[in-house]
Ligand SMILES: Nc1ncnc2c1ncn2[C@@H]1O[C@H](COP(=O)(O)OP(=O)(O)O)[C@@H](O)[C@H]1O
């Protein structure tokens with residue numbers, strides 16, 4: 001064979017491979033170091049801060065004792081739990097019927113109805129609160145409907161949370177109801193089971209795990225959300241606003257840390273339950289399950305279509321109110337349109353810069369975060385070096401899911417701000433905001449990357465080793481191009497979330513790095529609701545534009561670049 | 568492990584043994600947790616040989632192959648390749664090409680880019696690489712498919728691309744892990760010949776894993792029969808077929824009827840009330856209990872006379888038509904408890920007009936009766 005000329009001498013290959021393994025080990029070490037630095041250490045700082053006094057001396061449980069013996073503080077636990085329970089009880093049935101409509105009926109416009117329901121995901125949580133204020137607040141358009149009651153307080157919080165949490169619950173329930181095994185229904189039908197009984201004995205138990213999971217997710221979202229309670233909570237104290245008041249208002253870091261620890265409890269519980277549920281769910285769905293094809297049922301389908309249209313209309317209407325209000329001259333007395341609410345310079349010295357800061361921050365977080373997350377997931381899933389290190393990296397990557405943004409933000413305050421920490425020069429810079437956002441949204445991105453990587457033939461690395469091709473070459477030339485769709489999913493996810501988040505970044509911005517979501521809170525605090533609505537509108541439009549661009553590129557550009565996917 | 572060393576040395580009697588082994592495996596052990604997947608495996612493979620690892624699913628064939636490649640290194644034992652100890656070297660420092668069951672073709676690269684994947688980083692001029700890729704594609708009969716992507720190829724074509732990619736760097740050793748198992752029967756038969764032919768022309772030392780005994784028999788110079796993490800027997804296909812050293816090998820390679828028997832003398836065994844002559848009985852102590860094995864195609868029906876040994880009367884219990892032959896279940900009259908399988912050619916079926924329920928005189932040739940230790 002003439003190929004003899006091409007066969008390599010073994011010297012370089014030998015040193016090449018030790019370099020291969022060395023670089024991978026180094027990669028795992030850097031990954032673990034990064035995750036420790038950006039996730040574990042901040043949380044540790046929070047934990048230790050809650051056991052220290054203002055000067056950093058260890059005081060045992062003293063802070064906790066103070067907390068639990070101060071009725072105004074621990075009363076917030078009751079308030080938070082109460083509001084969360086009511087919100088959950090309201091949102092789950094609504095979302096369940098909506099999900100049932102999308103998965104188990106033959107109705108038109110399913111895609112549109114689903115998209116409309118997901119809209120709140122592209123807005124900061126406090127947008128729904130702002131809308132409610134426009135509708136039912138002191139100058140509310142529909143204030144008369146409250147018969148003298150007030151929207152500021154628990155009622156407003158619950159109502160706003162229902163809108164904000166709806167898509168989160170819906171996604172989980174659509175997935176759960178979508179997993180039905182048609183054979184169970186055929187058997188039930190064959191046995192002559194009545195419709196309602198089929199629903200109670202087959203449909204509901206089948207979605208049981210999804211329901212449990214959705215309940216915990218909504219409960220946690222409500223307890224840990226800061227924006228809504230801040231905007232519409234009035235004098236009604238909840239845990240999230242307490243943490244803000246303690247840290248930002250009173251500079252009482254120790255007490256803020258205690259509140260943060262308390263906030264961690266429901267989130268960690270939800271995380272653990274979600275893990276358990278997912279394990280059971282896998283066992284539930286046998287590989288031989290036959291997907292359920294919904295049958296036509298005129299009456300049911302018409303009723304549910306009407307229902308879904310009403311709910312979707314409410315969501316679009318409520319979110320639209322804030323958008324509309326942002327163009328209104330003087331709500332509700334002069335409803336002529338104007339752009340003056342977008343002249344932020346008239347309300348706030350920062351003017352438009354928060355918006356551009358947010359854009360810059362979200363874009364950087366998306367780019368840097370995607371690179372780190374995907375490379376990290378590759379090291380975890382596809383390499384065989386340093387198995388202990390990879391296990392630790394995976395564990396750390398799963399941690400942020402259990403950590404509310406507010407808690408992570410507090411952790412960053414304590415960690416980056418600490419006098420002993422050489423990194424404190426970054427405090428208040430865009431870098432910290434970017435790093436914090438990457439850490440905040442790490443888990444979902446990590447799972448997305450892992451899922452994509454698991455679908456790739458596990459032998460690619462073996463093949464490239466046998467061909468003496470360095471592992472990073474195959475990573476760049478094969479793995480990354482194949483995973484491009486997932487990589488863009490991750491980037492858009494981080495971008496949208498970094499753009500809309502309030503809770504984590506409210507503690508971390510500095511002079512010159514104020515973000516749009518923070519500016520909304522400030523303008524609202526200053527009573528410039530129209531400015532807040534305008535800024536929120538900008539965020540929503542930007543997030544939606546990014547998502548639409550993604551969908552467009554996915555459909556029309558990447559498909560063309562990926563001719564190799566087509567037969 | 569006497570059996571293995573025996574197998575190795577027995578194989579060494581052939582012409583291939585003159586040269587020093589290209590691959591020398593000694594006392595390999597591989598564990599997955601507490602499960603021992605390879606138990607003290609030793610094996611020699613001579614340069615230019617085509618060796619098949621044959622055994623049921625889960626017996627450790629892939630594990631042994633991956634240990635040789637360095638992809639899943641062994642826990643104990645040594646591997647030498649071409650006189651070089653590679654036991655602890657990473658895959659890239661060994662000299663092999665590999666084809667996986669899934670082929671593991673890079674879906675986003677064209678056929679040509681896949682084949683040339685290992686050549687590109689060797690800093691050779693493009694023209695040289697292109698020429699080599701063309702040569703390889705011609706070798707596997709895919710010259711006109713260069714610019715296609717893997718999804719656009721049939722399973723058999725993908726398989727040949729994987730083969731070309733593995734051969735591109737002219738490795739000293741070619742490893743194939745069930746390369747044909749994902750293909751349908753007809754393509755499989757054709758590719759069997761093509762791979763064997765290619766291997767013969769290139770003279771590359773090849774190890775192929777398979778659980779299909781027919782595939783192993785038709786392709787291999789030597790077969791390594793594995794069972795639960797150990798090598799049961801090593802030998803040429805006819806060797807393995809005619810002289811299986813264990814009941815497992817006898818049963819796995821071809822089929823065999825087993826009967827419980829007792830050694831009656833230096834050349835005889837007793838099965839129930841039947842006394843049979845048996846050449847294999849010499850090595851056993853009289854009175855010891857053994858397993859008697861007989862291949863279905865060894866049962867004789869024609870040309871029996873008074874001098875024929877081990878002639879017995881049997882009843883045809885059932886007949887299964889299997890294409891070119893019939894498999895009969897026979898029940899000896901003197902030993903109603905046992906059933907003997909026999910393969911009758913279509914020819915014989917016609918000449919003797921065999922039917923179910925019929926009585927038939929058959930002979931169990933003494934040289935065809937194999938004895939195995941019981942237990
Ligand atoms: N990575 C692994 N972890 C645990 N057990 C394994 C692993 N790989 C293989 N095994 C076990 O080792 C045994 C041999 O596997 P393998 O070599 O793949 O068998 P085969 O002969 O079918 O190729 C099987 O019982 C298998 O379950």
Ligand SMILES: [Mg+2]
Pocket residue numbers: 628629630745776
């Ligand atoms: Mg195998």
